[in-house]
Amino acid sequence: MDKNVVLVVFAKILVPFILLFALYVQFHGDFGPGGGFQAGVIFATGIILYALVQGVDRAMAVMPPAVLKPMMAIGVLLYGGVGIASMLLGGHFLDYGFLAHDPIHGQHYGILIIELGVGITVAAVMMVIFYAFMGEQN
C-alpha cells in the first residue's frame, strides 16, 4: 500500500471521524434519525476501511477476532438483559417504563441500553463477516 499515499493518508484522516459519527448516530438515536443498527454498521465501516488500506493484519491488531466473538454475544445479552430487568421490576419483557421511578426516564434508559446492545452486536458481526471473507482469500 506504499504507492497509494493519498489513499492511505485520507483514510487515516477519515477513520476517526467515521467512528465518531457512529457514536453520534448511536447515542443521538433517540432524538434524531439513527440507532444501534446504523451505528454498528458505520462503526464497522470505519474499521473495514482501515483494513482495506492498512491490511487486515493491522485491523486485527486493533479489533482482534478474539474480542469480537464475545462482543457479538454481549450485545445480545445486553438487549435481553434489559428485558429481563424490566421483567424483574414488575413489568412485561422490554417494558422500559419500569426501569426507573419516572416511566419516561425508564423509556429513555431502556431504549439507550438496548440500542447500545444492538450497536455492539451489529458492529462485531459486520467485522467478523469481513474477516471471514478476507481469511478465505489468504
Next chain:
Amino acid sequence: MIVENLPALQVVLPLLAAPLCLLLSRGRPAWLVATLISWLGLAISVVLLWQVKDGSVIHYAFGGWAAPWGIEYVVDRLAAYVLLIVSLIAAVMMPYAWRSLSSEIDAHLLPLAFTLMLLCLAGLLGIVITGDAFNLFVLLEISSLSTYALISLGKDRRSLTAAYQYLIMGTIGATFFIIGVGLMYQLTGTLNMADLAERIDALEDRRTLKTAFAFITVGLALKLAMFPLHLWLPNAYTFAPSVVTAFLAATATKVALYAMIRFVYTVFGTHFAFESMHIEVLVLPLAAVGIFITSVVAVFQHDIKRMLAYSSVAQIGYMLLGIGMATVTGLTASLVHLFNHALMKGALFLALGAVCYRIGRCDIDRMAGIARDMPLTMAAFVVGGLSLIGVPLTVGFLSKWYLLSAAMELGWWPLAALVLVTSLIAVVYIGRVVEAAYFRERPAGTETVQEAPAVLLIPTWILVAANLYFGIHSSLTLGVAGDAAAHLFGAVK
C-alpha cells in the same frame, strides 16, 4: 410475576442462553446450559398447557404495548400443545446431543453447535407462540438461519451443499411468506393475527388478499416440505449431524405446518381458504401423490437416514391430508399426527444416531447384523418403526385411525385405501432395515461393536416409551388436539 411472564420466558430463555453458550466457548459448559434451558422450557410449556387446558387464552403484550400496535404472544390450546411437542423433543434430545455431536464435529465447534441449537429452539417456540405475522417471519428466519448452519456442521462435506440447497429453498420460502405478509399489511394496515382475521372478512374478494394467500401458503409449503417442494429435505436430513437431524425431523417441519394451520384456519379463516380459494384442490392431490411417491422412494434408499427423510415427507403428506379435509376429525388427525410423528421420528432418528455413533455411517449394508451387537438400540428402532407403520398400542395407530375415520366420514374411500397401502409400504422399508439388522451376518472384516452408551440409549428409550405411553393413554393428545381443532372451526365460522 414469573407466572405472568411465562409466555415471554418460553422464548427468551433459549434466546438469551444462546449468546451465553457462545461466551462460555467450551463444549461441556455450553451443553450443560443448553440442557438446563431445554428442561426449563419443557417445564414452562407444561405450565402453559395446564393454564389454557380449559380453553382460556393467555395474551402477553411485549414491552407493555397493547395488542394491535405492539407485538403480542398468544397461548391458546393449539399453541400450548405444539409448544409442548417442541420443548419435549428439545428436552429429550439435549442430553443426547453431547456424546453424539462430540463424535461427529470438531471440539472447537461444539459451543457454536449448542448456541445454534438454542437459537433454533427459540425460533421454533417463538413461531408457535407469537400472535404477530411479522414477528413470525423474524422467528422463522432465526430458526432457519441457525438450521442452515447446523446442517453444514455435518462431517460429510456434502453437508455443505445440502445446507446451501436448503438455504436457497428456505430463503425463497421465507421471502414468499414475507411478500404475502407485506401484501396483507398494505391491505389491512395491521400485522396482528387476530386483527388481520377480523379485517379480512370484509375484503374477501380483493385480489391483493388472494395473492397474499397464495404467497403465504406456497412460502410455508416450502418450509414444511410439501411434496413437490420437499427437495431440500432428504439431503439436509442425510448429511446433518445425527442429533440435528433428529431434532429437525421432530420439530422444524411440524412448526411450519403449525404456521400453515394458523394462517389457513385462524388468519384467513376456513370460509376464505376453502370456499373462496379452494386450497384443498391443491393440497389434497399433492399430499396424496406425495405420500405414495415418497414412500416408494424411501424403499429404495441405501442410506437409512435418507430413507427416514423420505418417509418424513410422506408423513407430512398425511398431516396435509387432514388439513385439506377441512373437517374437525381431519384436523384432529393432523394435530394428533403432528405430536405422534415427532415422537416416532424422534425415536427412530435417535436410535439411528446411536448406530451412527458406533459404526460411523448408516448404510443398510454396514448395519447388517448390527442387532446382535446393539440389541437395545435396534429394539428401540423396531418399536419406533412399528409406530411409524401404525401398529396398535403405538401412537402411530392412533394417527392412522383418526385419519382413516376422517376419510371415511367424508366417504373418500380411495384416500382411506391410500393410507392403508402406504402403511404397507412403510412395513416394507422398515422391514428392510429390520431384516438387515437382525437376520444378516455382520459384513466380513468388521469388528464387533459395543452397545451404545447409556446417555444415548436413555433419551432414545424415553421417546420409545412415549410412543407406547401416548399410544395407550391417548387422552392428553386426543383431548387437546380435538379441543383445539374444534376451537379452530368454532371460532372462525
